[in-house]
Amino acid sequence: DGGITQSPKYLFRKEGQNVTLSCEQNLNHDAMYWYRQDPGQGLRLIYYSQIVNDFQKGDIAEGYSVSREKKESFPLTVTSAQKNPTAFYLCASSWSAQDQPQHFGDGTRLSIL
Amino acid sequence: DQQVKQNSPSLSVQEGRISILNCDYTNSMFDYFLWYKKYPAEGPTFLISISSIKDKNEDGRFTVFLNKSAKHLSLHIVPSQPGDSAVYFCAASAGGGTSYGKLTFGQGTILTVHP
Numbered sequence: 001d002g003g004i005t006q007s008p009k010y011l012f013r014k015e016g017q018n019v020t021l022s023c024e025q026n027l028n029h030d031a032m033y034w035y036r037q038d039p040g041q042g043l044r045l046i047y048y049s050q051i052v053n054d055f056q057k058g059d060i061a062e063g064y065s066v067s068r069e070k071k072e073s074f075p076l077t078v079t080s081a082q083k084n085p086t087a088f089y090l091c092a093s094s095w096s097a098q099d100q101p102q103h104f105g106d107g108t109r110l111s112i113l
Numbered sequence: 114d115q116q117v118k119q120n121s122p123s124l125s126v127q128e129g130r131i132s133i134l135n136c137d138y139t140n141s142m143f144d145y146f147l148w149y150k151k152y153p154a155e156g157p158t159f160l161i162s163i164s165s166i167k168d169k170n171e172d173g174r175f176t177v178f179l180n181k182s183a184k185h186l187s188l189h190i191v192p193s194q195p196g197d198s199a200v201y202f203c204a205a206s207a208g209g210g211t212s213y214g215k216l217t218f219g220q221g222t223i224l225t226v227h228p
Contacts, residue, residue: 004156042117042202042218043157058215090156100206101147102216104156 003027004105006091011110013078013085021076021108023091031097032074036060037088037107046089049074050097078110086112116140117205119219127227132190134222136203139184143205147216148177148188151200160201161188193226200224 004025013019025032031050035043045058049068063082068074074093078085088109092102118137126132136146144165149157163170163177163186170177176189190197203219 006156009154040122040220042119042204042220043216044218045215048215092156100145100216101149101159101162103159104149106156107154109154 004091004093004103006089006105006108009106009108011108012113013110014113016080018077018079019085019110021078021089021091021110023074023076023105025072025074025091025093025105027093027103028071029093029095029103030071031094031099031102032068033092033094033102034058034064034066034074034076035090035092037090043090046076048097085110114139115220116143117203117217117219119201119203119222121222122220123223123225125225125227126193128195129192132188132193132197132224132226134188134190134201134203134224136186136188136219137184138186138205140205140207140217141184142207143217145206146177146179146186147204147206148175149202149204150197151202151221157202190224193224195226195228198224198226 007022033048034046044060047066049055065077090107091105094102147162148160151157161172161175163179179186200221202221204216
């Protein structure tokens, strides 16, 4: 079955630590995205990538970093510089950055210990 | 600046009746609109979309209406079923012709369908 896999589903981080969230897709999509969801709010774009070895900042990129070394993988690192990292993180992909809809993974919930 | 707004945080309807979820936007550059459904601890699932060249799109029990002059769209679910209970997000894109179709999401509306 084609889809987007995010792991782990739940993640805990100590203050001052970096943590990396995994996102893998086997849909052969060129474009991939990372969103953050907070309670009572819509999804906000952190980073997106239109193609391998390219990525762009979204609306709330501060404190986050990404890489896109392979088409199927778009990991997100939440750095210690992110002041309020506790949130639900969603990865998405689409055929291209111009195409809709975007298809989402099941998310990773990050909590600070 | 909230460019896409869903002003009703929640909606409760009886099974078999119509559910109407509303969404307003402010950016006149938006030309493509989508509705997503989301269950707790899962990612959003695409439901239905509409381009700004249309004013209505149907897919089974789901119909989306777009009123460009009012910058308003709505999702109608008829008949509503208990399995429809979820959070519904409206999203908009200004991608047409540009290099990137970024999605801007509303805050979501929690729909509860009672048996």
